[in-house]
Amino acid sequence: MYGAETTAPIDMTRTWAPEVPAFREHVERSLLAAARAPDLASTIQRHRFHGSARDKQAAADWLSKRLGAPPTPTRLLVTGGTQNTLVVLFSRLAAEGAAIAAEKLTYAAIGQLAMLGRIRVLPVDIDEDGMCDDSLEALCKAHNLAAVYINPTGHNPTTSMMSLRRRQSLVRVARKYALPIIEDDVHGLITKNAPPPLASIAPDLTWYLMSVSKCLGIGLRTAYLIAPSDDSLADLLRPIPSVSSWFVPGLSAAIITYLIESGAASQIVGEISKEIAARQDIAQEMLGHLGVMHTNKSSLHVWIDLPSPWTAEPFIRAARLNGVSLRHPRVFATPGVNVEHNIRASLIAPTTHEDLRRGLSALADLLVSRT
Template identity: 90%
Template sequence: MSGGETTAPIDMTRTWAPQVPAFREVVERSLTAVARAPDLVSIIQRHRFHGSPRDKQAGADWLSNRLGAPPNPTRLLMTGGTQNTLMVLFSRLASQGAAIAAEKLTYAAIGQLAMLGRISVLPVDIDEDGMRDDSLESLCKAHNLAAVYINPTGHNPTTSMMSLERRQKVVRVARKYALPIIEDDVHGLIANNAPPPLASIAPDLTWYLMSVSKCLGIGLRTAYLIAPSDDGLADLLRPIPSVSSWFVPGLSAAIITHLIESGAASHIVGQISKEIAARQDIAQEMLGHLGMMRTNKSSLHVWIDLPSPWTAEPFIQAARTKGVILRHPRVFATPGTNVEQNIRASLIAPSTHEDLRRGLSVLATLLLSRT
């Protein structure tokens, strides 16, 4: 910097779908199509509830790209996003005072949602392959768990990609103890060559959740939920028919369905995957040689092992003084989990490749300084 110029801070906290060239054009086409639809007034002025039959069929067809075959649309809902859906699932599967299991490092909202429902979250040990089945079984033996929440594909925050063998082992434990699985597959459609989801291995046990936030856009505020059975879905919905907070926004549903039916959604996902890969290449170039970074080619972020004597708080403060903003890893920790030796850095939040390089350069310098 010179001549009194200042450079805006580089935010590396959040992960969402990266901007890609085709997005504006295809969304404009979908918006135009929806605006010209004969039922536009109903789309705006009426509840869409959990999607029209057309919405559900389009969603089932699209999710077949991940599941291997289209799920029965009678088991599928469109909802108002991941967090609203998790709140409903937690409240219906677990009574107040009950416990659910989750990876010891997990999606930052899990603890907050469980707290709202007065539900305990019990940590399951993880390794480089994700949730450990032996640790889950130990919890099942010691506690009457209501469900297990798991993010096996591009785990947030560690980026691990659970192997097929481990998925099968986790399913065996869940089946042994009749434990419902809540699978958050938010990265599933952007994860190249990922093993099949748990919902494909154990569809009768799994509540499968796929948000469009990472593969289309977080502003659409929409997720898909696939229930283990028609009866399970009916039981979920029966007591809460008028709770509209998790209904899908009508305009979002119409836009997403048009994107799917036109083929634009798959095109966007392909472009997003390419952009993520390009940013991963930059991360490998800037940090890979340090041997402190964990990631996978489809991940929106990297998970950094801090060298001694660094711990999270001093590292975050040092980065901030150099214009890089990071989140404290404690937001991902379940109760009793120490996570002071790691940092998650988003590769997507920086708006340009140049900003990403600048941010990663700051992190590399700090990691090498160790002071």
């Protein structure tokens, strides 16, 4: 046992882009380029709004890696992060008291963001292929949904990878009911062999979101939003031109644009993918033989089935006594959904591979002991 009294617990709660070789060097170069740019004062002292023409062109080139072709810059915004963007999307697509749909287990912030907009989140059933199209259709028949939020690629928290067939089925349902899709593709660029985004299947229905939090760095507070059309983007922006809370930070935009244009961003993503693969190999070594682990092998975490008689709360307490910090899975549940027999364990939060091995070893011991 790793006594919490003598050593700090190994954090296995949160996920972010892992630190990789040469990252510091690439960022230092981008900072130096920004410092030497003739528009430095403007970058720091004025709004960047939703990105300069250069920012948007770099973003379009970057996003083409997932979308298959560069999106039209007139449909693209550079924003101050996923959550800020979702607040705006929820408030503009859904009137107060309206309902949106989401996977019954979903990104932990969705319920909180919906609460800020005074809208309801209705749960859609999920299986090993992600959101179930028949469950979404049942909700569409029973409710006048304002939108559906979907995380199809490297689903958080279950790690499922939605097949192309399921994506096409969900699009058919959304099109039948004229239902806007909000697609969160945060893991798209770090996921190997991912099917095409919903936005490439139904661009006219989909609000596509790609944050740099997992593929570059969460501290940059930047995401890209692609609207279904020029008109829909204009409608979104028209009543809120002075709401700056979701504007992209100027320095972040300058850093990211330099990283993309120089090729450094692609190198960083490649190194991040290698580090994730190495940590996934460790997870397979430590937990794979137990038959309780779900992963798509590109995910920043694993999703663990707790064997009976374990449930979440006592398992988390026992893990803490053995030197490991975990989050309760209820944070991923939509209202009315109970989740007690699974745990998400971050593979990235532990600082070193040795820490990761120690943390997973402690969890494996508990899973085997079942007491």
